[in-house]
Amino acid sequence: MSSSTAQLSAEPAQGGQPGDPLLVVKDLRVHFPTADGVVKAVDGLSYTLERGKTLGIVGESGSGKSVSSSAIMGLFHGSNAQLSGQIVLDGTDILTLREDEMRRLRGRDVAMIFQDPLSALHPYFTVGSQIIEAYRVHQSVSKKVARRRAIDLLDRVGIPQPDRRVDDYPHQFSGGMRQRAMIAMGLVNDPSMLIADEPTTALDVTVQAQILDLLQDLQREFNSAVIIITHDLGVVAEMTDDTLVMYGGRAVEYGKTSEILTHPEMPYTWGLLSSVPEVTGDTSAKLIPIPGSPPSLLNPPSGCHFHPRCAFRDKVPGDLCRTTTPELAPGGRGSSHLKRCHLADPESIYQTEVLPEIAPDLVDLLAEENT
Amino acid sequence: MFAYTIRRVISGILLLVVMSVVTFYLFYASSSTPERFACGPKCTPTQLDTTKRALGYDEPTIVQWGKFAKGFVAGREFPDDEKLRKAAPEQVVECPRGCLGYSYGYSKPVNTLIKDKLPISVSLAISAFVIWIAGGVLLGITAALFKGRLIDKAIVGLSLLAFAFPTFFIGLLLLKFVAIRWGIVELPKYSDFTDNPFLWVSGLILPAITLALVYMAGYIRMTRAFVLETMSEDYIRTARAKGLTRRVVIGKHTLRAVLTPLVTLSGLDLAGLLGGAIITETVFNFNGVGKLSFTAVQRYDLPLIVGIVLLLASFVIVANIVVDLLYAVIDPRVRLG
Numbered sequence: 232m233s234s235s236t237a238q239l240s241a242e243p244a245q246g247g248q249p250g251d252p253l254l255v256v257k258d259l260r261v262h263f264p265t266a267d268g269v270v271k272a273v274d275g276l277s278y279t280l281e282r283g284k285t286l287g288i289v290g291e292s293g294s295g296k297s298v299s300s301s302a303i304m305g306l307f308h309g310s311n312a313q314l315s316g317q318i319v320l321d322g323t324d325i326l327t328l329r330e331d332e333m334r335r336l337r338g339r340d341v342a343m344i345f346q347d348p349l350s351a352l353h354p355y356f357t358v359g360s361q362i363i364e365a366y367r368v369h370q371s372v373s374k375k376v377a378r379r380r381a382i383d384l385l386d387r388v389g390i391p392q393p394d395r396r397v398d399d400y401p402h403q404f405s406g407g408m409r410q411r412a413m414i415a416m417g418l419v420n421d422p423s424m425l426i427a428d429e430p431t432t433a434l435d436v437t438v439q440a441q442i443l444d445l446l447q448d449l450q451r452e453f454n455s456a457v458i459i460i461t462h463d464l465g466v467v468a469e470m471t472d473d474t475l476v477m478y479g480g481r482a483v484e485y486g487k488t489s490e491i492l493t494h495p496e497m498p499y500t501w502g503l504l505s506s507v508p509e510v511t512g513d514t515s516a517k518l519i520p521i522p523g524s525p526p527s528l529l530n531p532p533s534g535c536h537f538h539p540r541c542a543f544r545d546k547v548p549g550d551l552c553r554t555t556t557p558e559l560a561p562g563g564r565g566s567s568h569l570k571r572c573h574l575a576d577p578e579s580i581y582q583t584e585v586l587p588e589i590a591p592d593l594v595d596l597l598a599e600e601n602t
Numbered sequence: 603m604f605a606y607t608i609r610r611v612i613s614g615i616l617l618l619v620v621m622s623v624v625t626f627y628l629f630y631a632s633s634s635t636p637e638r639f640a641c642g643p644k645c646t647p648t649q650l651d652t653t654k655r656a657l658g659y660d661e662p663t664i665v666q667w668g669k670f671a672k673g674f675v676a677g678r679e680f681p682d683d684e685k686l687r688k689a690a691p692e693q694v695v696e697c698p699r700g701c702l703g704y705s706y707g708y709s710k711p712v713n714t715l716i717k718d719k720l721p722i723s724v725s726l727a728i729s730a731f732v733i734w735i736a737g738g739v740l741l742g743i744t745a746a747l748f749k750g751r752l753i754d755k756a757i758v759g760l761s762l763l764a765f766a767f768p769t770f771f772i773g774l775l776l777l778k779f780v781a782i783r784w785g786i787v788e789l790p791k792y793s794d795f796t797d798n799p800f801l802w803v804s805g806l807i808l809p810a811i812t813l814a815l816v817y818m819a820g821y822i823r824m825t826r827a828f829v830l831e832t833m834s835e836d837y838i839r840t841a842r843a844k845g846l847t848r849r850v851v852i853g854k855h856t857l858r859a860v861l862t863p864l865v866t867l868s869g870l871d872l873a874g875l876l877g878g879a880i881i882t883e884t885v886f887n888f889n890g891v892g893k894l895s896f897t898a899v900q901r902y903d904l905p906l907i908v909g910i911v912l913l914l915a916s917f918v919i920v921a922n923i924v925v926d927l928l929y930a931v932i933d934p935r936v937r938l939g
Contacts (some may be wrong), residue, residue, distance in 0.1 A: 303845050336844035345843075350836040354935055355858050365844040400934040418845070 239412035252279040253423055253456045256301070259316040262300050262306065270528045272298040274480040276483070277318070280473070282423065282514035285450065285457040287471035287488060289464065289503065293478040293525045296460045298494035300426045302326075302409075303458075304343050305333035321423060339369040346429035348379055352401040358385075358412045359397030366419045384415040390447060411445065418449060419481045425450070426458045431466065464507050468492055476500050479526045479536035482559055486568035496540045496562040496570040496577040519588060535573065543580060547573040603930065606938040607923065608645050614919040618912055619671075625666045625911045629672040629904050636902040640706050657681035657706055659904075670908065678705040701914065703905025707897070712909035715894060719878075720913075725802065725888035727875040728881065729810035734818040735868055741818075742825025747852065749830060757822060765819035773885035781808055790886045793910050809886040817871060824867065828860040835859070862932050866925050873921030876935040878913035 261273040278288045290297045302317055310331040312463040318325050320341060325333060345351035350472040353361060362381040363374065368375070378397070385393035388411040400408055410430060417425055419457040427446060431439035433571060441469065450457050459470055467474055467488060474491040476499065495501055502521035523540040526532055538552035539545050551557075551573045559571045563578055576578065617878065629636065638645065641653040645878040654660045658681070659671065674676060681687055681693040687694050695711065696705055702712040735888060764772070780786050791799040791809045833856055841855040878892025898906035930936045 304837065306842060334845050334847065337843060343843045345836060345840060347836065351840045353837040353841065353855055353858070355933065356855075364846065364850075365631070368845050368847075368850075402935045416840075546826075 233240045235542050253280045254280040255317065255319040256299070256303070257319070259299060259318060260314065261295070261302050262313040264311060264313065265314050265529070268529050269313075271480050271531065272528055273302065276477075276480075276482055277300040277316075278416045278473075278475055278476045278482070278485060280424075280458065282456050283450070284473065285459060285471045287467035288460045288477060289462060289467055289474060291462060291525045292475040293527070293528065294456060296477050299462055300343070300428060300458055300460055301342060301425075301458060301479075303426060308333050318331035319509060321547040329348055331601055335369070336420070339363055339420045340421065341426065342422040344410075344417045344425065344427040344430050347433040349401065349433070349485045350408070351413060352409060352430060354376055354401060357398050358404065359399075360411070361427060362397075362419055362446070364432040365416050369420050380419065381415070382510070385412065388412070388415045388418075388449070389441075391416075393481055401414045406434050406442060410438075410442050412452045414442070414445065414571075418453060418455075421453055421455075423455055424458075425455045426460070428460045429462070429463075430459065431463070439466075446470070451492055461501075464492070464503060466549070475501070480510055480528055481536065482569070482572065483537065483561065483567065483571040486564075490564060490568050495581060496564065496568065496574070497537075497572045498574070498577075499537045501581060502540075505585065546580065547575075603927070603938050607927065610923045610926070614916075614923065618920060619914050622670065622908055622912055623667055623868075625908050626663050626670070626904075629902075629907060630663055636904060639902040652686075655683050656681045656686055657904075662733075670703060670905075673697060673703065675699065677701050678733060692901070702909035705861070705898070705903050705906040707901040707903040707906065707907075710882055712905050715906065716891065716909060716913060719889060719891045719894045721794065722888050723878040723892060724876055724881070725792070725795065725806055726809055726879060726888060726890060727872060729803075729806045730813035730817065730875065730879075731868070731872050733810055734815035734821055736813065738818040738821025739825050739864065742822040743829055743857070745822065745826045745850075746829035746833070754826075758826070761819040761822040765814045769812060769816055769879075770885050772815055773809070773882055776808050776812055777885065782874075792888050792890075809882050809888060813875070813882045825864065827859065828863055829856060832856050832859045841913050864930070865928055865932060869925040869928070870918070873917045874914075876917045877910070894900045 240532060244521045250266065256279070257277050259273055259276040260271070263270040263272060275296070276299055278286065290296045290298070302314060302341055303325070304324055305313060305328070308328075314326055316326070320336070323336075325336065329335070350359065356364075359378065359381050363377040366372070366377045367374070368381055374429065382393045382397050385397060390396050390408055390411055396404070396408075398455075401412070404412060407433060410433075414430075431442050434442060441515070443466060446457065448461075449455075457470075459466060461467060472485075474486065474488040475482050476491070476497065478499050484495065484500050491500065492504070499521070502519070505519035506521065508518055522538055522542075524538050526539070532539050532553075534553045534555050535541070535544075535553070541552065544552040555573070557571045557573045559569050562570045562572070563567060563576065570577070603769060635650075637650060637654040637657055637659050640657060642651050643875050645653070658666055661682075677699040678697050678701055679687065680694075680697060681783050697704060697711050697713070700713065702716070702819065705715060706738075707929060708715055713844050726902055741757050743760070745754045748754045777790070787807055788804055792807045794807050795802040833852075837859075838851060841851045846855070880892035881895050882888070883890045883892040884896075891913070894906070895914075896911045897903070898910060926938070931936045
């Protein structure tokens, strides 16, 4: 676990030696020129991910979490998006690759599981043929072998009677089965890196748990690195080693998941935690939504992007929140926990002002522990 | 699916029955003395009365329709009036089962007229269909793939131009320059396919292009829109994320999805055209069903009007059924029942 510690200053790996992180994203920017101006969907994002580890990227809609992972898939090659920075996957900076080189990587070394598998699977082709296609585009095998492989994988992801269901169309599958099929398709080429874009958003809760379990099992089996994009902090807590919180196209907090969830240092992360309902928790605990709406990426707020919605900006001396963009830098919890916030002592504010509001029973518990 | 087809065919037949009744009543709503057109300008009241009885226009509308229906089911003889038949037995026309009536304007059974003219209209419609589908789909896809670039703008602009110009203008332009001035093709003339397929094609080419252009313009824009819409679908992103080549993503995944709406639209458009293209037929002097229907209305030729209405309607009904059945084949999500 400790080896997955965030390294902001990680040098891009050369040639992909065994000890190097599998994925290094450095100062990634994805900008879309539009008629109204440049939309800065991702603006200077850096993180690293090692084999067998899981990174959770959390944030609201429009925070740039999906765009940044589409960039890793090279899905912006050939579009009008402007990309800069580095995405080093196993020693190769994929931003420097030509489209046909990128295409060979896509689906083979890095695969993606999309949310809403009903619309992400082609309605006119059978599930099997879509998996077979994904396999044969990267492996020169016969249709028969590929079909065998597709059935094996469907079996592996828990589809009953895979030899029969392989010829079904996506609409004949249930929602959970479709997502399983999607996962089978993502894993068919044994990718070293798997990106799951809100893999459980469109599913009901019991199926969500099954899918998450499955992903975890498969990750152990295939030793893939996984990025889970989600806005569900429960998924983050359950699945990930590291957490990256994004807001307005930037990382605002980054560190080990256990650390981020217990000692968050950025008011936006507090807001996310406050918005999570707890099944077993105190019913008197309030659900506190974050006021306002996500910032426009076309014309983002000055200084800290979060300041218009931040309840704690008065605690920062001067007009710093509005005028100066805080750096993503270590806070009071050591060098592995990065935050982008001007607050001098966020930890004490969290303990005294935020936690009692959202989890009163937890405060008592902590107080008992401390005595 | 079989039961579904049967149900659709039965409802189609009922629809045709209703349409024939409506046509009879509409005809009498439009003119009180339709027999005047058959009798001619210098018609005495006695002649007018004889004509009326000869045409069977003297009877109540529903009785006339009943005779028409009986003629269609069992066949009938013309003229309707028994006295007239006895007075001039040499003029009696036998109209066997399936009889749509007898056109006094042409002095021929409607069935014979339609049988003569239909191949012309069908040839025209099918050759135009081939041109407009091939051109429309190819150019539409090209425009979509080069969206926003010069090629796209040129294709969309030209299709707008083709859409805006009236058919008779384009037809006359082609006739005047391509056929007459430059002599690139022979003067358009219909010849039977079975006689000489080459002449059939060369004689059809200009009228077919004329007729196809306006449809093609529409299909270019529709195909372009369908392709662009499909390319933003999640499953196309999935296809790209699998590492498929652009050729497969477009040629297989995108086109497969675009096919469905195109089949529906083109099936119905073709059905509408099979019954004749009045303007194109007139410009190129093709005496097809289009021109026949125009003449029929001009001359208040009730049997001919009814016959053509039913022909056209059955084309559209059949096309609808075929398209719906095809849909179940093309789209695995559709189950007929």
